Amino acid sequence: MHTFYRIGWRGKATRHIISIGDFDRRQIDRLLDNAKRIDAQKYDKNALFGKILATLFFEPSTRTRMSFEAAMARLGGTSLSVGSVEACSMAKGETLADTVRVVSGYADAIVIRHPKEGAARLAAQFATVPVINAGDGAGQHPSQTLLDLYTIRQSMKLDEINVALVGDLRYGRTAHSLASALSLYGANLHTVSPKGLELPASLLAELTGKGMRVTDYNSIGDAIPEVDVIYVTRIQRERFPDSASYFDVTSSYRITPETLANAREHAIVLHPLPRVDEIDPRVDSLPHAKYFNQSRNGVPVRMAMLQQVMQ
Amino acid sequence: MKRAESEGGEGGNAEKGENEGLLVRRIRSGTVIDHIAAGEALNVVKILGITGTTTEALSIATNVPSGQMGKKDIVKLNNRELSKQEVDRIALISPHATINIIRNFKVCEKKGVEIPDVVEGLVRCPNPGCITNTNEPIASRFSVTGKGLRCAYCDWIIGHDITSYIL
Numbered sequence: 471m472h473t474f475y476r477i478g479w480r481g482k483a484t485r486h487i488i489s490i491g492d493f494d495r496r497q498i499d500r501l502l503d504n505a506k507r508i509d510a511q512k513y514d515k516n517a518l519f520g521k522i523l524a525t526l527f528f529e530p531s532t533r534t535r536m537s538f539e540a541a542m543a544r545l546g547g548t549s550l551s552v553g554s555v556e557a558c559s560m561a562k563g564e565t566l567a568d569t570v571r572v573v574s575g576y577a578d579a580i581v582i583r584h585p586k587e588g589a590a591r592l593a594a595q596f597a598t599v600p601v602i603n604a605g606d607g608a609g610q611h612p613s614q615t616l617l618d619l620y621t622i623r624q625s626m627k628l629d630e631i632n633v634a635l636v637g638d639l640r641y642g643r644t645a646h647s648l649a650s651a652l653s654l655y656g657a658n659l660h661t662v663s664p665k666g667l668e669l670p671a672s673l674l675a676e677l678t679g680k681g682m683r684v685t686d687y688n689s690i691g692d693a694i695p696e697v698d699v700i701y702v703t704r705i706q707r708e709r710f711p712d713s714a715s716y717f718d719v720t721s722s723y724r725i726t727p728e729t730l731a732n733a734r735e736h737a738i739v740l741h742p743l744p745r746v747d748e749i750d751p752r753v754d755s756l757p758h759a760k761y762f763n764q765s766r767n768g769v770p771v772r773m774a775m776l777q778q779v780m781q
Numbered sequence: 782m783k784r785a786e787s788e789g790g791e792g793g794n795a796e797k798g799e800n801e802g803l804l805v806r807r808i809r810s811g812t813v814i815d816h817i818a819a820g821e822a823l824n825v826v827k828i829l830g831i832t833g834t835t836t837e838a839l840s841i842a843t844n845v846p847s848g849q850m851g852k853k854d855i856v857k858l859n860n861r862e863l864s865k866q867e868v869d870r871i872a873l874i875s876p877h878a879t880i881n882i883i884r885n886f887k888v889c890e891k892k893g894v895e896i897p898d899v900v901e902g903l904v905r906c907p908n909p910g911c912i913t914n915t916n917e918p919i920a921s922r923f924s925v926t927g928k929g930l931r932c933a934y935c936d937w938i939i940g941h942d943i944t945s946y947i948l
Contacts (some may be wrong), residue, residue, distance in 0.1 A: 491936075554782075565916060565917050566920060584912075585909050586912040586915060587937075588912040588913065588932065591912075591933070591934050592912050592919060594918055609934075609935055672928075690825075
């Protein structure tokens with residue numbers, strides 16, 4: 471796959487980040503290397519001085535939005551945003567295409583989250599400034615995947631690791647993107663999910679087609695001793711007909727100190743957050759718990775992304 | 782009953798022994814689409830954007846015996862020469878179709894269809910959550926892959942039954 475380029479009206483090649491599938495391994499490594507330099511404070515604090523980032527979030531977000539804004543501020547730039555969907559012109563029926571054309575005139579880059587799949591790709595088609603996808607429906611969320619990879623890389627090399635994906639693997643976009651990215655590194659995948667929330671067959675075929683070994687488990691306890699990374703995703707209550715069946719399922723997929731008793735010593739637990747019941751708070755103090763580091767890593771990784779598209 | 786016509790029409794490419802029974806008159810000029818998979822003629826017409834309100838004189842023969850294919854469909858369009866782009870769309874549902882461009886009752890060009898790399902504005906994305914199924918000013922766009930048509934916006938794949946999604 472290729473990074474997606476387009477010539478903007480200013481005559482410059484505009485670079486967008488829409489999908490992790492647009493990156494090859496070399497491009498991911500380069501971006502993560504830059505994030506590492508930023509993390510070590512080896513960066514120009516005025517690199518984006520005078521630049522403006524527009525954050526267009528048509529869905530709720532805490533971490534992604536704040537970390538993009540924090541990243542922009544740390545690079546010396548500023549951010550603009552619409553307060554809420556109700557407060558913007560789309561509430562009056564304006565198309566997304568028109569919105570991004572207009573916002574392109576106000577800002578030097580756009581970060582967008584939208585409920586419809588493919589919305590970021592559409593935005594990139596009409597914007598005259600770089601667009602970064604911060605989540606489009608059940609589709610892509612590349613900045614999350616990059617920070618997931620970055621967090622794993624802080625603990626181990628990415629090559630040929632064993633990764634368990636736990637929880638809602640059918641609708642969980644972060645799990646899909648991570649699985650695709652890991653296929654570039656020769657990882658083995660171990661999946662643990664409730665019935666009906668398994669990895670989509672099309673994605674499974676794509677991953678195995680790339681040579682990835684995927685093993686499915688009925689019980690989380692069987693998978694944990696086999697893996698280096700346990701990536702937990704939230705199981706959404708609305709996927710179940712009633713609360714009782716939801717609680718039945720979530721309790722069997724919960725990560726606790728007991729389920730981690732057989733984990734490899736170096737194994738790490740990740741979660742894109744917010745968590746609800748998937749991880750027992752007692753796990754927070756164990757050395758395996760890396761999900762708050764993961765969340766914090768959103769800032770250096772997004773700084774590297776902003777630098778990539780705006781410099 | 783009208784005179785039987787050579788299969789595929791005007792090009793003298795008849796498969797011998799099948800010359801009897803076709804009810805479709807030869808055309809002076811236009812396009813004959815031959816070797817369409819049996820039963821797909823109406824979908825071919827749909828792909829070409831021909832509706833009851835367009836002006837072309839159109840002849841359709843379905844389930845015609847064919848030595849090569851067992852059965853096939855044929856579509857003849859009077860006074861319209863199809864472009865390569867139009868022709869290649871047919872390949873999505875009938876990859877073995879052949880196109881004969883007719884001028885003054887003679888076949889002037891004869892070509893097969895090639896599956897295009899990209900299909901725009903022809904097929905609706907089945908994903909209800911896809912941005913192309915909204916009021917945005919864009920046409921659907923699919924890349925043609927070994928697994929089927931992949932939506933350029935949401936990556937949804939139409940693996941089979943493409944005709945159900947033709948716009």
